Amino acid sequence: KQEVTQIPAALSVPEGENLVLNCSFTDSAIYNLQWFRQDPGKGLTSLLLIQSSQREQTSGRLNASLDKSSGRSTLYIAASQPGDSATYLCAVSFDDYKLSFGAGTTVTVRA
């Protein structure tokens, strides 16, 4: 079974510290990987999409890397702010269509 794992399940950091969120997956033959943000009581918002041929994607303070050979992706959030507090989910496309999600990392940024 193709699995996506996110560790740790929760993370608390002081404002201004850089965030590093990890995602690992069991099968290196992926099509793409996405990082989503979910606020309490809300749906998911796509943050970054990395195609299998890419090694990283950047958007503002966010940078996501992809290492297929080791089955890992890392989401970096620079200079964290209280507004970054949310749950971050990693989703991997192992086949043409279906996304397999991790359980997420819940981030709290303390002011």
Next chain:
Amino acid sequence: EAGVVQSPRYKIIEKKQPVAFWCNPISGHNTLYWYRQNLGQGPELLIRYENEEAVDDSQLPKDRFSAERLKGVDSTLKIQPAELGDSAVYLCASSLRSGRFSGNTIYFGEGSWLTVV
């Protein structure tokens, strides 16, 4: 541009009662998904539509769940009868298209929160 719209946002029902959720995807999006998210877990796909055709319903519990997407736009997900274990968030999502190497961003609605008592 309006996002994916879902209703109702919250529903509390007694077990064995029916419930239905409605989804309006982003205009022009051919692919529509229904996901279920249990507390503390990531979403899991229930069904995927390409226009009005259900092309992947392998994870849909067909004994009690049904879905339809008339005219390839809005979609309805129904549970009848509901069980205690169905308590979850039901997320609708859409994308322009799906398929090999499409890499399309998926847009999610805010979800329909179901509690079965």
